[in-house]
Amino acid sequence: MAACCRSMGAPALNTKKKGAKPPHKKKLKNDLFAEKRSKKDDIPDESDDQGEDVEEHEESEVEEDQSGDSGSEVSSDGDDPLADDFLQGSGDEDKASSLDEHSDSGSDSDESDIEQKSRAIDEERARIEEEAGAEMQLNIKEESDEFRLPTKEELEEEAHRPPDLPNMQRRIREIVRVLSNFKALKQEGTTRKDYVEQLKRDLASYYGYNDFLIGALMEMFPPVELMELIEAFEKPRPICLRTNTLKTRRRDLADVLINRGVNLDPLSKWSKVGLVVYDSQVPIGATPEYMAGFYMLQSASSFLPVMALAPQEKERVVDMAAAPGGKTTYIAALMKNSGVVFANEMKAPRLKSLTANLHRMGVTNTIVSNYDGKELPRILGVNSVDRVLLDAPCSGTGVISKDESVKTSKSLEDIQKCAFLQKQLLLAAIDMVDANSKSGGYIVYSTCSIMIPENEAVIDYALRRRDVKLVPCGLDFGRPGFIRFREHRFHPSLEKTRRFYPHVHNMDGFFVAKLKKMSNSKPTSVPAEPSETVEQVLGPEEDSSIKDTVEEPQNQTEAAENHGVVENGHVNNKKRKSPSSSKKIKGKWPSRDEMSRTREKRTKRKFPSREEISKMREEKRETWRKMNAANKKRGK
Amino acid sequence: MRTLDEKETTQVFEKLFKFTGNNLKNIVESPSHEGPDPDPGRYCFRLCKNRVYYASESLVRRATNIGRHNLASLGTCVGKFTKGGSFHLTVQALGILAANAKHKVWLKPTSEMSFLYGNHVLKGGLGRITENINPGDGVVVFSMSDVPLGFGISQRSTQDCRKLDPNGLVVLHQADIGEYLRMEDEL
Numbered sequence: 138m139a140a141c142c143r144s145m146g147a148p149a150l151n152t153k154k155k156g157a158k159p160p161h162k163k164k165l166k167n168d169l170f171a172e173k174r175s176k177k178d179d180i181p182d183e184s185d186d187q188g189e190d191v192e193e194h195e196e197s198e199v200e201e202d203q204s205g206d207s208g209s210e211v212s213s214d215g216d217d218p219l220a221d222d223f224l225q226g227s228g229d230e231d232k233a234s235s236l237d238e239h240s241d242s243g244s245d246s247d248e249s250d251i252e253q254k255s256r257a258i259d260e261e262r263a264r265i266e267e268e269a270g271a272e273m274q275l276n277i278k279e280e281s282d283e284f285r286l287p288t289k290e291e292l293e294e295e296a297h298r299p300p301d302l303p304n305m306q307r308r309i310r311e312i313v314r315v316l317s318n319f320k321a322l323k324q325e326g327t328t329r330k331d332y333v334e335q336l337k338r339d340l341a342s343y344y345g346y347n348d349f350l351i352g353a354l355m356e357m358f359p360p361v362e363l364m365e366l367i368e369a370f371e372k373p374r375p376i377c378l379r380t381n382t383l384k385t386r387r388r389d390l391a392d393v394l395i396n397r398g399v400n401l402d403p404l405s406k407w408s409k410v411g412l413v414v415y416d417s418q419v420p421i422g423a424t425p426e427y428m429a430g431f432y433m434l435q436s437a438s439s440f441l442p443v444m445a446l447a448p449q450e451k452e453r454v455v456d457m458a459a460a461p462g463g464k465t466t467y468i469a470a471l472m473k474n475s476g477v478v479f480a481n482e483m484k485a486p487r488l489k490s491l492t493a494n495l496h497r498m499g500v501t502n503t504i505v506s507n508y509d510g511k512e513l514p515r516i517l518g519v520n521s522v523d524r525v526l527l528d529a530p531c532s533g534t535g536v537i538s539k540d541e542s543v544k545t546s547k548s549l550e551d552i553q554k555c556a557f558l559q560k561q562l563l564l565a566a567i568d569m570v571d572a573n574s575k576s577g578g579y580i581v582y583s584t585c586s587i588m589i590p591e592n593e594a595v596i597d598y599a600l601r602r603r604d605v606k607l608v609p610c611g612l613d614f615g616r617p618g619f620i621r622f623r624e625h626r627f628h629p630s631l632e633k634t635r636r637f638y639p640h641v642h643n644m645d646g647f648f649v650a651k652l653k654k655m656s657n658s659k660p661t662s663v664p665a666e667p668s669e670t671v672e673q674v675l676g677p678e679e680d681s682s683i684k685d686t687v688e689e690p691q692n693q694t695e696a697a698e699n700h701g702v703v704e705n706g707h708v709n710n711k712k713r714k715s716p717s718s719s720k721k722i723k724g725k726w727p728s729r730d731e732m733s734r735t736r737e738k739r740t741k742r743k744f745p746s747r748e749e750i751s752k753m754r755e756e757k758r759e760t761w762r763k764m765n766a767a768n769k770k771r772g773k
Numbered sequence: 774m775r776t777l778d779e780k781e782t783t784q785v786f787e788k789l790f791k792f793t794g795n796n797l798k799n800i801v802e803s804p805s806h807e808g809p810d811p812d813p814g815r816y817c818f819r820l821c822k823n824r825v826y827y828a829s830e831s832l833v834r835r836a837t838n839i840g841r842h843n844l845a846s847l848g849t850c851v852g853k854f855t856k857g858g859s860f861h862l863t864v865q866a867l868g869i870l871a872a873n874a875k876h877k878v879w880l881k882p883t884s885e886m887s888f889l890y891g892n893h894v895l896k897g898g899l900g901r902i903t904e905n906i907n908p909g910d911g912v913v914v915f916s917m918s919d920v921p922l923g924f925g926i927s928q929r930s931t932q933d934c935r936k937l938d939p940n941g942l943v944v945l946h947q948a949d950i951g952e953y954l955r956m957e958d959e960l
Contacts, residue, residue: 393918425885428950429920451809453835476809477832482845492846493960496865497953502807504832505846506839516838523809 284311286327286335305343312336313360336360340367346544350534353588356623362640369640370537376421377437379463380410382470383499385431387412393426407614408440410470430498435463438535438637438647442528442583443467445610445651449576450475452523457510457566460487462494464528469500478503479522481513511561514568520657523577525566529559531584531591535646538639556590560598567603572654580605580652585645587636589625592648593618596634597627603659605652607633612649614642774821774836774844784860785818785825788852789870792862792911792924796873805829807848824853825860827869850960863960864923864948867913871921874913876906878927878944885916888923889951897939906931912944923949 287295287308295301312332315322319329333355341351344367358366378401380387387403387410394401398418404411412432414421421427422434443464448454450472459465459480469478480495480503482488488507495503508516510527532555533543563582572578582599584591596618599605607630615635620627634650745753777785790797804813807829814830821844828836828848836847851866862870880888884898900917912927925944934943952960 423954425889425916425920425922425950428889428953429922430950451806451811453809475806477807477835479835488845489958489960492850493953493957495846496850496960497950499868501828501849501868502832503846503848504836504839504844507843507845508839516840516843518838 284308284315284322285324286331300342302343305339309336309339309343309364312339313364316360344371344544345541347547349548350544353534357587357589365640366638369638373538374436374639374644376414377404377435377440378412378414378421378432379435379440379467380412380432381430381466381498382410383474384429390426390431393431394424397424397426399424404437404440407612408437408444410467411437411440413437428497433463433466433494433498435467437644438585439463440467441610441612441615441635441637441647441649442526442581443471445583445612445649446524446526446579446581447611448472448476448524452476452574452577453479453521455479455481455513455517455522455525455566455569457481457513457525457527457562458483458530459491459505460484461490462498464526465491465503466494466498466500468526469495469502470498472502474500474502476502479513479517480505481508481510483507483509511565514565517569519568520571520573522569522571523574523579525570525580526583527562527566527580528583528585529555529562529591529595531555531559531586532588533585535585535587535637535639535648538645552588552590555586556595559584559591559595563595563599564602567599567605567652567654570654572604572657578654579608580654581610581649582652583647583649585647587638587646587648589619589622592636592650593622593627593631593634594625596631596650596652599652600628600630601660603654604656605654606630608651608653609633610635610649610651615649616641618648618650774819774826774833774841774847777818777820777825781820781825781854781860782818784854785852788860788862788911791909791926792870792875792913793873794875796875799873800827800869805831807832818851819847820854821847823855825851827851827866862924862948864950864952865960867921867924867948867950870911870924871913871915874911874924875903876910876912876927877901877903877915878912879915879917879919880922882917885922888914888946889949891946891949891951891955893942893946894925894944895939896934896937896941896943899934899943902931902934902943904931906934914944914949921950923947923951 312335315324316329316332316336319332323329323332337348337351337355340346340355340363341348344351346354354363354366380390391401391403391412394412399421400415400417401412402415404413426432427434446454446468448468448471452472453476454468454472456465456468456478460482462480465478465480472478478500480491482491482505485507488505492505495505506516532547532552533540534547537543559582563580566580566582570578570580582596586592596607600607607628610633612635615637617632618627618634618636619625620629620631631650634648637644637647637649639646786797789800793800801816803816805816806813810831816827816829817833819826819828819833821841826847826849832848836844849865849868850863851869852860852862854860878894878899879901880894881898881900884895887898888894894914906912906927907930908928910927911924913924914922916922923946925947927944928942929937937943
């Protein structure tokens, strides 16, 4: 190394290295640059030829070890090696001149000197090339080689350090790649489960989810789609607005808004009243048109349940969870202010925004009430309305892009509580609808969540508890709901429900199901179809079913007179018990401990024997005959 | 929810008469197609928690199921009674007022926003004005594109308005649609 390479050669080498060397330690680049600058200042001052050469040699040595980029920065644009000489300062010029002087004065020694120099340069070049080649090989090998899962020690070490985001992201991508082609790319001795676990941990910490939620999402989607979904959750969906057809038309509204400076487009071909706003010069929620009630700011997914409900004019419609009123006003607009809409909202503070929106949009056929949704059948009467919309309160896992706190705040109990409430509300909604209505008899159930216990499980429960059936929603562009999922098996008609995802449809996660009530009777016992996940304690179930048969005739006659039925309250109480006992078992992802705890309460479902089935059927027929006779007497 | 008694009814009709004049009979007698019954019913006024609601009979009948403390709104609210017993019209009545207004005023686009913030209408912002307005009449304020913006009480007759200087008050502001954003809680 003492056979020094001269500074003249060094810049050329630097530019060569730039291509070959991977950008490693850029940190020292700045220091180096400063160092280089100070050295540059020194160079013109130094008159000693050797001295400068040694210094510059050291510089270039240091440079070789460090980033090649600094070399490129020193060389102006790195194209012209000669330019580097200029940058290296007048030092070079001085050196050159001094060299010339030397060469002019002493001849032999300098010539051999130059030869030595050029040989050294060649050696250096060769060495650098070799090193670069070796490094390239190493890098390529690293990338194409099996991705190695971090060991326990590495993980512990990582836990102590602050989170290394780029590293984590790279690891996530690697694991997804491996999982997609597991046989070929897997590491020796690791199972799929290890990869999945590591991916779960990385996703949870990179994106900020809690364990439960990320586990739930991983079970629903394959890895590649999971990544798309999670990325979609990070970004907000575009703002949409809905034209109020009671006051204006979409074309006119679009013209007016474009004049004000709003950049918008029609929403999609499935909606005739939707507009999507890309950007706006004026605040879109405060234009005079908004205040005059010409449009409503609403997410695109909120159009769907009302489109599925399709209320007709002069019908009686109930919206059980109406605030802030986007769907209610859409319903009234579709009905052209005819018929009557009962808008109900349980929480008093939200009533104000609901009434304000209704008045602003010019809706005149609505009655707003402040009840708990479960009480509505008692107030409005069973079998009394034509259509019901239930946009149930849910865990909100489909609208994570609007509310980041959902990522960390939802647990299994939250989902189960929501599911319980939704089941009760859905039964109340079904009870309110009149199956014999001329134009209606439909219930639409929708949630802004993508979790199975809140969606398919609730519909399945309703199918078993009431005489309803699923009908097509009329929304062809969604994904059909799950018919089976892990250990759950749902009714096959559940493929008529629709699921919407942010990464597929560019709207919030949503679930819509449309039910038609076939008759006003309630089944008196749980049907004997084998249902693999329905492990219910038979005790309370039988009690409730017996009580049902006793109260059934009373309910029917009272309903005929259209009075509020107090018995319903009792029946609901009974029904409440069994869902809660089955609650623990039907939870989607119970831990081992929970499973063992509930194992005692779990009894394998005994299918009633043939004689029992026929006995139950006879009983049902008896009560039916009695009831019919009673009705005939009263002159129904 | 109950019907209005004599005194309350006169108060409400007085206020409405200021804005609609003889068109008041339109308000009271127009057939309503709301409600699921095939024959159109009539509209009526009901009082609930000091607010007066204008709804069709079929709606009123169906709202009798709902308890006093649970009924939040019915049809259209037209105004409310203050604690002192006087009746004020609110912006939610704009729909029926605008349809039956006798005196109208159109605002220039530049002064629309000022009115929507709750300011009074000045002569400089006046675009058009109907004839035969007397001071103290109820006036409905529109934008030039015939969008109802609110209502108020006129301070000058139409003749005086012509001679007025640009900063003179023409219409005293009573209610405007900007209140849906500014005062949503107080509606």
